[in-house]
Amino acid sequence: MKLTDAQIERYSRQLILPNIGGKGQEKILNAKVLVIGAGGLGSPASLYLASAGVGKIGIVDSDKVEVNNLQRQIVHSTSTVGKPKVDSAKERLNAINPEIEIVPFNLRLTSANIMDIIKDYDIVVDGSDNFPTRFLVNDACVLAKKPLSHGGIFRFDGQAITILPGESACYRCLFPEPPPPGLVPSCQEAGILGVVAGIIGTIQANEVLKYILKTGDLLTGRLLVFNALDSSFRQVKVPKDPNCPVCGKNPTVTELIDYEQFCQVKPRSAAGGSDG
Amino acid sequence: MSDAVPNEVLNLENIACPNNFVRTKLKLEEMETGQTLEVILDDGEPIRNVPRAVKEEGHEILKAEKIDNKWKILIKKI
Numbered sequence: 500m501k502l503t504d505a506q507i508e509r510y511s512r513q514l515i516l517p518n519i520g521g522k523g524q525e526k527i528l529n530a531k532v533l534v535i536g537a538g539g540l541g542s543p544a545s546l547y548l549a550s551a552g553v554g555k556i557g558i559v560d561s562d563k564v565e566v567n568n569l570q571r572q573i574v575h576s577t578s579t580v581g582k583p584k585v586d587s588a589k590e591r592l593n594a595i596n597p598e599i600e601i602v603p604f605n606l607r608l609t610s611a612n613i614m615d616i617i618k619d620y621d622i623v624v625d626g627s628d629n630f631p632t633r634f635l636v637n638d639a640c641v642l643a644k645k646p647l648s649h650g651g652i653f654r655f656d657g658q659a660i661t662i663l664p665g666e667s668a669c670y671r672c673l674f675p676e677p678p679p680p681g682l683v684p685s686c687q688e689a690g691i692l693g694v695v696a697g698i699i700g701t702i703q704a705n706e707v708l709k710y711i712l713k714t715g716d717l718l719t720g721r722l723l724v725f726n727a728l729d730s731s732f733r734q735v736k737v738p739k740d741p742n743c744p745v746c747g748k749n750p751t752v753t754e755l756i757d758y759e760q761f762c763q764v765k766p767r768s769a770a771g772g773s774d775g
Numbered sequence: 776m777s778d779a780v781p782n783e784v785l786n787l788e789n790i791a792c793p794n795n796f797v798r799t800k801l802k803l804e805e806m807e808t809g810q811t812l813e814v815i816l817d818d819g820e821p822i823r824n825v826p827r828a829v830k831e832e833g834h835e836i837l838k839a840e841k842i843d844n845k846w847k848i849l850i851k852k853i
C-alpha cells in the first residue's frame with residue numbers, strides 16, 4: 500500500500516511524527532474500530548479517529564439526535580436533530596474524511612447480537628451511558644479477547660481504562676457487578692459538563708491510536724480519573740482480580756447477560772446506549 | 776562514497792515546509808539502511824528545517840551544496 504499525494508497532504512502533520520510516518524499511517528488506514536454510542540464520548544472519539552484516517556469505523560446507537568444532546572455530543576448538529584444518531588455521525592465524519600468507511604448500526608446491543616458485531620473490529624471503544632451495556636460490552640470483549648477502551652463520565656468527573664483481555668484488568672475486576680437499580684442516578688438526572696465528555700472521549704481515541712500503532716504505554720492496569728473542577732488527573736492502579744467473575748481463574752460469567760435497564764427518567768430512549 | 780550516484784533523488788523545489796520534510800521522510804522509510812538520497816531544496820526555510828529534521832530522525836547529512844538559489848543535500852539512511 501502506497502500513500503497517495505492526497506493522503507500525504509491530509510495526514511502530513513502526523514506523518515511527521517517519529518512514531519507514525521508512512522508505515523504507521525498505513526496501520527491507521529487499515530484499522531477497524533467499533534465505537535459504541537454516538538454520544539458524549541463517542542462523538543470526540545469518532546471525530547478524532549476519522550480525522551486520523553482510521554479506515555473503518557463502526558458506530559452503534561439506537562437513539563435519534565435530540566436538541567439536548569448537542570451541548571456535549573459534538574458529532575451531531577442542529578440540522579440533524581431527529582435523525583438516527585448513527586446516520587448523523589456518518590454524515591459528519593465522512594464530511595471530514597470522505598475516504599474512510601463508516602458503518603452505522605442503528606440498534607441496541609444485546610447478548611444476541613454483540614458477538615457478531617464486534618468480531619469484525621480490531622478494538623472497541625465503549626462510550627455507552629448505562630450499566631447494562633457497559634457490562635455486556637466488557638463481558639463480550641473479554642470472552643472474544645477483543646481489546647476495549649472504557650470511558651465513563653459523571654457530572655464533573657470522568658474516568659478511562661484500557662482493557663487487554665487476559666493481560667490486564669477488565670471492568671469487572673474494578674466493579675464485579677452492576678449497582679442495584681435505583682441506587683445510581685442516570686446521566687440525565689446527574690447532568691454532565693460537555694468538556695468532561697470531550698476530554699475522556701479524546702483520551703479513548705488516543706488509546707485506540709496507540710494500540711493501532713503499537714506505540715507508547717496503554718492505560719492498562721490503571722484507571723485514569725479526571726476532575727474538571729480542579730483540573731486534576733489521578734491514576735489508580737487496577738490489578739487483575741483472580742476472583743473476577745469474567746476474567747478470573749474460575750469465572751462465573753461464561754455467557755453474556757442482559758441486565759435490566761433501570762433509567763427512570765427516559766427508559767426507552769436511554770436503552771439505546773450512547774454516552775451521558 | 777559521497778561522489779557516487781545517489782540511490783534515490785527527490786526534487787522538492789517549490790514544496791513548502793513541512794511537506795518537503797514529509798516527502799523526504801516517506802522516501803527514506805522505503806529505502807534500505809546505508810542507501811543515499813539526494814534532495815533538492817529551496818533556499819531559506821526549507822534548507823534551515825529539512826536537514827535538521829532529517830538528523831533528528833537519526834539519519835546522516837553527507838553533503839549540502841548551494842547551486843544558484845537551490846540546495847542539493849545528500850542523506851545517508853541510518
Ligand SMILES: [Zn+2]
Nearest residue numbers: 669672743746
Ligand atoms: Zn476482570
